[in-house]
Amino acid sequence: MRLFQRGSVGLVAAIAVIAAINSTQQPSGTLAQQSNPPKSEITPKIAWYGQLRDGLAEAKRSNRPVFLVSAAPQCEAVPGIW
Amino acid sequence: MDRSFLSDRDVIQASRDFVCIRLATYEDPEEAKYLEELYGQTLANTVVALLDSDGKTLLSRPGRHAMFSARTMRQLLQNKYHAAETQRWQNKSLPEMKSVSLAINVASCDYIPVVLAVGKDAQDLEALRKQLLPIAWQEELGGQFIFASATEDMKLRNIQGLKPAAKRGIHLLAPDSYGLYGRVVASLEPGNMDPAVFRKTILGYNPPAKNHRTHTSFGVQMGFRWDTETPVTDQQFVRATERLWGEKYQHRPPKKDE
Numbered sequence: 403m404r405l406f407q408r409g410s411v412g413l414v415a416a417i418a419v420i421a422a423i424n425s426t427q428q429p430s431g432t433l434a435q436q437s438n439p440p441k442s443e444i445t446p447k448i449a450w451y452g453q454l455r456d457g458l459a460e461a462k463r464s465n466r467p468v469f470l471v472s473a474a475p476q477c478e479a480v481p482g483i484w
Numbered sequence: 485m486d487r488s489f490l491s492d493r494d495v496i497q498a499s500r501d502f503v504c505i506r507l508a509t510y511e512d513p514e515e516a517k518y519l520e521e522l523y524g525q526t527l528a529n530t531v532v533a534l535l536d537s538d539g540k541t542l543l544s545r546p547g548r549h550a551m552f553s554a555r556t557m558r559q560l561l562q563n564k565y566h567a568a569e570t571q572r573w574q575n576k577s578l579p580e581m582k583s584v585s586l587a588i589n590v591a592s593c594d595y596i597p598v599v600l601a602v603g604k605d606a607q608d609l610e611a612l613r614k615q616l617l618p619i620a621w622q623e624e625l626g627g628q629f630i631f632a633s634a635t636e637d638m639k640l641r642n643i644q645g646l647k648p649a650a651k652r653g654i655h656l657l658a659p660d661s662y663g664l665y666g667r668v669v670a671s672l673e674p675g676n677m678d679p680a681v682f683r684k685t686i687l688g689y690n691p692p693a694k695n696h697r698t699h700t701s702f703g704v705q706m707g708f709r710w711d712t713e714t715p716v717t718d719q720q721f722v723r724a725t726e727r728l729w730g731e732k733y734q735h736r737p738p739k740k741d742e
Binding site: 444445446447448449450451452453454456457458459460461462463464465466467468469471472473474475476477478479480481482483484 | 487504511529532561565578579587592593596626628631659687696703711721729
């Protein structure tokens with residue numbers, strides 16, 4: 403019984419690792435072939451300029467204040483997460 | 485920082501009349517210098533501030549977290565920027581990332597796709613940007629994708645499914661969960677960009693959520709390491725990185741997009 407449990411745990415772990423590897427090799431989401439989401443379902447997001455030069459030029463041009471954030475696109479040197 | 489602040493609907497609504505700039509910390513020496521001067525001390529991983537349109541005058545105390553609320557933002561607009569309302573969504577340039585690699589990583593962090601323009605040369609790219617501009621700043625598409633550009637001669641090794649014969653154009657990419665690769669899921673012909681297709685593809689993107697601990701521990705096991713352009717100076721972060729990777733932190737310059 404103990405042997406079976408160990409085997410099961412090992413099998414589950416192996417499946418989890420394989421699944422995780424696959425998830426890193428494939429894009430993490432699907433696009434296309436989906437119906438156009440209705441406006442009410444769209445989660446609004448902040449529209450960011452990604453470079454200082456571009457954002458400041460736009461602020462100067464339009465005389466608008468700047469909402470500035472700087473964040474590292476990696477967590478403890480692992481990418482894909484803030 | 486508390487990410488919920490940036491997804492708060494009141495903050496998002498108030499942000500519409502600001503020019504919102506989100507820099508990638510440690511990814512550009514000039515930006516790092518600017519941030520350090522603004523922050524007034526060694527650069528931390530996260531900096532948040534409100535500034536005047538000159539980009540220099542602080543309108544809030546800069547910090548690791550927002551030292552202001554959506555209400556402060558609205559009051560500031562009412563009292564100081566009466567004309568701002570009319571400028572909403574009339575930005576004259578695309579929100580472009582510095583490189584394709586960085587765009588894919590940031591898009592993965594944000595759970596959104598990448599829009600990549602590939603042109604023959606700089607002039608051709610400018611024409612593609614002009615075609616995209618009116619679509620990109622539609623209210624419902626604002627912030628829903630990351631934009632990057634490249635020229636045809638670039639190898640773009642971190643992009644899957646880009647056909648050499650049809651490289652030129654606008655490509656919509658789905659990033660992998662670690663932001664290391666992007667897969668082409670749709671391509672739009674230059675001169676024939678259907679806003680409906682663009683909207684449908686962008687807004688239809690729905691990647692699975694990531695668990696912070698699982699993501700980082702598996703990332704270390706797989707050796708998925710992100711090398712920053714400038715050295716990381718946030719000591720709290722350096723210590724955490726050393727603990728996670730089991731080695732002393734040393735800055736290694738990243739490979740450039742080719």
